[in-house]
Each structure stands twice: as C-alpha cells, then as structure tokens.
Amino acid sequence: MSEAPSEKGKKDKIRIILIVAIAVVVLGSGYKIYTDQQAKKALQAEYDATRTLLTSKLDSISTELSDKISEIAKLGGDIDSLVAVKDSITAERDQLQRTRVANKALIQRLDRKVTGYEELLLAKDEEIAHLQAINSQLLVENNELKEEQNELTKTINEAQQKQQQLQQRIGLAAKLKAENIQVYNVNDRGREREGDFRQRQAQKVKVTFNLAENEVAPAGAHRILIQVIDPAGNVIFDVARGSGSFTVDGREIYFTAAQEIIFDNSQQALSFVYDKGTDFEKGDHKVVIWADNYEIGRTTFNVR
Incomplete structure (x- = not known):
C-alpha cells in the first residue's frame, strides 16, 4: 500500500x-x-x-x-x-x-x-x-717629558764633554817632559864630547836630560825609554845591550835603552849611556825620549 x-x-x-x-x-x-x-x-x-x-x-x-x-x-x-x-x-x-x-x-x-x-x-x-x-693628555705630557729628557740629556752630554776635555787637558798637563837634552860622544878613555862626532870615535853615546817641573803630574813610577835612530830611519837595537820593544796604539815599537824611575817633581836629571859596540853610521841621527807610551822629547846628533 x-x-x-x-x-x-x-x-x-x-x-x-x-x-x-x-x-x-x-x-x-x-x-x-x-x-x-x-x-x-x-x-x-x-x-x-x-x-x-x-x-x-x-x-x-x-x-x-x-x-x-x-x-x-x-x-x-x-x-x-x-x-x-x-x-x-x-x-x-x-x-x-x-x-x-x-x-x-x-x-x-x-x-x-x-x-x-x-x-x-x-x-x-x-x-x-x-x-x-x-690619551691626548698623556701624549702632551709625554712630549713634555721627552723635551725635558732631551734637555737633560743635552746638559749631561755637554757636562761629560767638558769633563772629558778637562780630563784630556789634565792628562796632557800631567805628562812628563824632557828638557835640556844633550848628547855626548864617549871615547875609550871615558872622555865625553858634545857636538858632532867623528865616526872613528863614535861607538858609545851618552844622553842626558832633566824631567821638567810639573805640579799636575802625580808622583810615581815611570818607565823612561830612548830610541837612537840611524840615518836610514832604523832604531839601533840590540837585546843583549838592553834594547826591547813596547806598544803604542796597537803598534810594536823598538827602543834602544830603558830605565825605571820614580818621578818626584824635583827636576831630576837622567842619563843614558849606550855602547853600540861598532861605529855609528855617518849622517844625522835622532834621539827620541819616551815616558811610558808617549814621547816627551827629542834631539839630533851628527856623525861625520
């Protein structure tokens, strides 16, 4: 339905x-x-x-x-x-x-x-x-300190230079000096003759001098040397007769004779006698005197 x-x-x-x-x-x-x-x-x-x-x-x-x-x-x-x-x-x-x-x-x-x-x-x-x-302030202060340091360094350097110059002058003034240098020919009989020498008479020489008065030079020991130099420029040298060598500015230099002295500022007189043993060469000879390592005087003599 x-x-x-x-x-x-x-x-x-x-x-x-x-x-x-x-x-x-x-x-x-x-x-x-x-x-x-x-x-x-x-x-x-x-x-x-x-x-x-x-x-x-x-x-x-x-x-x-x-x-x-x-x-x-x-x-x-x-x-x-x-x-x-x-x-x-x-x-x-x-x-x-x-x-x-x-x-x-x-x-x-x-x-x-x-x-x-x-x-x-x-x-x-x-x-x-x-x-x-x-940092800017520190830089300014640092520059100022550098300037002060430079000035101080300059002052110190100048003082040191003056001191060195003074020491040099004192050193120069304190050096010994030979004066009244004389050279004699000594013959076989011991007779001394000053002036030019005859070759046949010239085998032995005597050198005399005084050490000049010097208030600056300190009293003390010194080694005094002499060089006798022949006309050819050679130092007369014989170890057996007391010759030797010394050093100056790194150079070895020969000497003819030497002696030790005590400087007492009394214008003391010194004498060297050197017997060559043979005749001296003809011509002009030099005599150079040294105290320690510096020259204190020189003279010449002639052998004819």
Whole structure:
C-alpha cells in the first residue's frame, strides 16, 4: 500500500533539511581550516620578516661592536666584557637563523636584547671619547717629558764633554817632559864630547836630560825609554845591550835603552849611556825620549 502524499512530503522536507545541514557543517569546517591556514601563513610571514630584520640588526651591532673593541684596545681600555658580549650576539644570531618556525617568545627576547645592545654601543662611544681625551693628555705630557729628557740629556752630554776635555787637558798637563837634552860622544878613555862626532870615535853615546817641573803630574813610577835612530830611519837595537820593544796604539815599537824611575817633581836629571859596540853610521841621527807610551822629547846628533 503506498504512503499518503502528506507523509511523503514531510520525509522529503526532512531529507532536504539534513542535506542542507550537512552541507553547512562541511562548508563551515572547510572555511575554518582555510582561515586557520591563512592565519598561520600570515604569522609565519610576519615571523620571517621579523627574523630577517633582527638578524640584520644583530649583524650590524656585531660589526659596530668589533670596531669599538679595536678602538678601545688601541686606547688601552678593558675589552674582555665586550668580547664576551660579541660572542653572545653571534650565538643569538645563529640560534635565530636556525629557528625557522615562528617563535614569538624568542623574537620578543631578542628584540629586547637588541635595544640593550644599542644602548651599550652608545655607552661605548662615550667611553672611547673619554679614553681619547686621556690619551691626548698623556701624549702632551709625554712630549713634555721627552723635551725635558732631551734637555737633560743635552746638559749631561755637554757636562761629560767638558769633563772629558778637562780630563784630556789634565792628562796632557800631567805628562812628563824632557828638557835640556844633550848628547855626548864617549871615547875609550871615558872622555865625553858634545857636538858632532867623528865616526872613528863614535861607538858609545851618552844622553842626558832633566824631567821638567810639573805640579799636575802625580808622583810615581815611570818607565823612561830612548830610541837612537840611524840615518836610514832604523832604531839601533840590540837585546843583549838592553834594547826591547813596547806598544803604542796597537803598534810594536823598538827602543834602544830603558830605565825605571820614580818621578818626584824635583827636576831630576837622567842619563843614558849606550855602547853600540861598532861605529855609528855617518849622517844625522835622532834621539827620541819616551815616558811610558808617549814621547816627551827629542834631539839630533851628527856623525861625520
């Protein structure tokens, strides 16, 4: 038996209502999913933009901080804490670059830190200016000290030069000097003759002189040497007869005879007798007298 038309209509209406209700629910869920996805995309885009901006700021702060660290180090300031801050900035930048999913807490924390870092840079500008002022003052004081040191060094050098000159003058004044130098020919009978010698009579010579009065020269022992130099310029030299050598300015010099004396500033008279053993050569001879290592007098004699 078929349904009544009224009942059939009611069922159709109910079916339609259910279909519409289901469609509404499906459409609502789809719309919510769509809007949620769009919200997530917008949040991620905002996060990416903020992350890029913060990364750029951290890089800029790190670079500027490196410059300030170098400047403060040159000026002699303490940089240990700044180096630690720079290392922290590098670590935070790396963490931010690794965090790809939106992280609001991280962004807020780093944003606050960036503000603190910027304030730190400003403070370090003031510190650098202060250190520059101190260094400028130290440079001025150092230059003044250098000028004073140069003046002091100049004064000391001048005093030393004057002292050296004085010592040289004293040294020169203290040197002994031979005066009244005379040369005699002594013959076999011991007779002495002054002046030119005949060759056949000239085998032994006697040299006499006085040591000049000298109040500056200290009393003490001296070695007095004589050189008898032949016409060819050679020192008459015989070790067996008391000859020897001494050194002057690194050069070895031969002497004819020597004796040790004690200088007493009494114008003491000294005498040297040298027996050559053979005839002297004809011509002009020189007699050079030395005290220690410096010359104190000279004279000549002729053998004809």
